[in-house]
Amino acid sequence: MESNQSKPGLLCNPEGSQRTLYPYVTGTSVVALKYKDGILMAADMGGSYGSTLRYKSVERMKPVGKHSLLGASGEISDFQELLRYLDELILYDNMWDDGNSLGPKEVHNYLTRVMYNRRNKFNPLWNSLVLGGVKKGQKYLGMVSMIGVNFEDNHVATGFGNHLARPILRDEWHENLTFEEGVKLLEKCMRVLLYRDRSAVNKLQISKITEEGVTISQPYSLKTFWGFSAFENPTLGAEGSW
Amino acid sequence: MSQVAVDVPKGGFSFDLCRRNDMLAKKGVQQPSYRKTGTTIVGLIFQDGVILGADTRATEGPIVCDKNCEKIHYMAPNIYCCGAGTAADTEAVTDMVSSQLQLHRYHTGRESRVVTALTLLKKHLFNYQGHVSAALVLGGVDVTGPHLHTIYPHGSTDTLPFATMGSGSLAAMAMFESKYKEGMTRDEGIKLVTEAICSGIFNDLGSGSNVDVCVITKGHKEYLRNHLVPTPRTYVSAEGYKFTKKTEVLFTKITPLTEKVVVLEGGDAMEE
Numbered sequence: 114m115e116s117n118q119s120k121p122g123l124l125c126n127p128e129g130s131q132r133t134l135y136p137y138v139t140g141t142s143v144v145a146l147k148y149k150d151g152i153l154m155a156a157d158m159g160g161s162y163g164s165t166l167r168y169k170s171v172e173r174m175k176p177v178g179k180h181s182l183l184g185a186s187g188e189i190s191d192f193q194e195l196l197r198y199l200d201e202l203i204l205y206d207n208m209w210d211d212g213n214s215l216g217p218k219e220v221h222n223y224l225t226r227v228m229y230n231r232r233n234k235f236n237p238l239w240n241s242l243v244l245g246g247v248k249k250g251q252k253y254l255g256m257v258s259m260i261g262v263n264f265e266d267n268h269v270a271t272g273f274g275n276h277l278a279r280p281i282l283r284d285e286w287h288e289n290l291t292f293e294e295g296v297k298l299l300e301k302c303m304r305v306l307l308y309r310d311r312s313a314v315n316k317l318q319i320s321k322i323t324e325e326g327v328t329i330s331q332p333y334s335l336k337t338f339w340g341f342s343a344f345e346n347p348t349l350g351a352e353g354s355w
Numbered sequence: 356m357s358q359v360a361v362d363v364p365k366g367g368f369s370f371d372l373c374r375r376n377d378m379l380a381k382k383g384v385q386q387p388s389y390r391k392t393g394t395t396i397v398g399l400i401f402q403d404g405v406i407l408g409a410d411t412r413a414t415e416g417p418i419v420c421d422k423n424c425e426k427i428h429y430m431a432p433n434i435y436c437c438g439a440g441t442a443a444d445t446e447a448v449t450d451m452v453s454s455q456l457q458l459h460r461y462h463t464g465r466e467s468r469v470v471t472a473l474t475l476l477k478k479h480l481f482n483y484q485g486h487v488s489a490a491l492v493l494g495g496v497d498v499t500g501p502h503l504h505t506i507y508p509h510g511s512t513d514t515l516p517f518a519t520m521g522s523g524s525l526a527a528m529a530m531f532e533s534k535y536k537e538g539m540t541r542d543e544g545i546k547l548v549t550e551a552i553c554s555g556i557f558n559d560l561g562s563g564s565n566v567d568v569c570v571i572t573k574g575h576k577e578y579l580r581n582h583l584v585p586t587p588r589t590y591v592s593a594e595g596y597k598f599t600k601k602t603e604v605l606f607t608k609i610t611p612l613t614e615k616v617v618v619l620e621g622g623d624a625m626e627e
Contacts, residue, residue, distance in 0.1 A: 124554035280554040281533055305532040341537060343516040
């Protein structure tokens, strides 16, 4: 009973709390869409420490098991913790050795439960997750937020992508995009995010998952255009203003 | 015989309660949050001039109070201004600067310049330190060429080839950033502005209803009110409302209202 008496002191004292109160090292948006053969997902490689762009080679997309791909925005350490949980999940599944393996729907459900339970204990994993995969020809793309909100859709975006990428995807996504069209659409979204999101870096990876497996591209950067005449001479006709 | 106890206030803003508000905030009293009116306004420069666009929804918190309001305000024959933020502030500030511009036109005998409107607006807004909550997209064509500016409530300005403001600005900016190019024709420009406003209408809850467009070129302007109606009202029945069969018309009588004005013959003229 002594341990119960010592615990309230720890919980009441905010400095002694062991719960996540705010994120420290964060990743920005992840954008994903379904295309003809599977799922395409894009994320940049930046890890910001507050307003500093501290880490520029953070891989925010990882394969999970044989059929799924997980992308995360938000706290990087919580993403790494989730990868450990998923490792254990996949390991136990493999140990059954029954010829069956966890598909994207199952992994998505598991992640929802984990996120929601952590939120109920007021100790959330500060991430917005994007889970995509293909199993037996069925494509699946879902999202889980840090409070446990989950849904499945043809295209998803986290963070700033909600405001900037979603209008573009809603306008231009259609069934049976080819791989090239899908990549072009994702790059369009990532370019707008690069222009307008302060925590974006011009170093991104695009990954695809199909029935055959996961491919994560090498990091590359997008071309940007700054040559508008208004940018070159903004005070034309108005000397002294800006 | 009683003395007037209350002083008549001098007019303008009164900052008397600021100290008390600060004290209350320190004690933990939550200040009431500002009502955002929700809007998508955009502007872009094309090869012959400027195109401005706006949605037409005015909101009071969660309620749409005006389904078809006008957010593109007249400043001068060659200058128009879109306004986002508190509707009263945008109306008052654009009206005021419009009158100032007209007086200036009479004084100088020349066509107003966009930078004049810009300077008058930013002076006023900075003076009120952001309390006049008006975020504006100002566009026009004058002797020096086409100009497009954004003005923020605190008084800072930007000169841009394309601009968006309001709660739907991110959705509209996503459209602009992916599709804008220099030297667009009139039709391409109108199409892009319409797409950006529609993006705000469909993806932002604070914007909605119809699309207004205003095209300003050298010596000519075109105000396309309700250029696009992307969310028309659809009735369940194609013929509209029909009375159920049980309602029979038994008897119709029409009584015209009589005029009740009494005209005095040869009465006195109105007193001055």
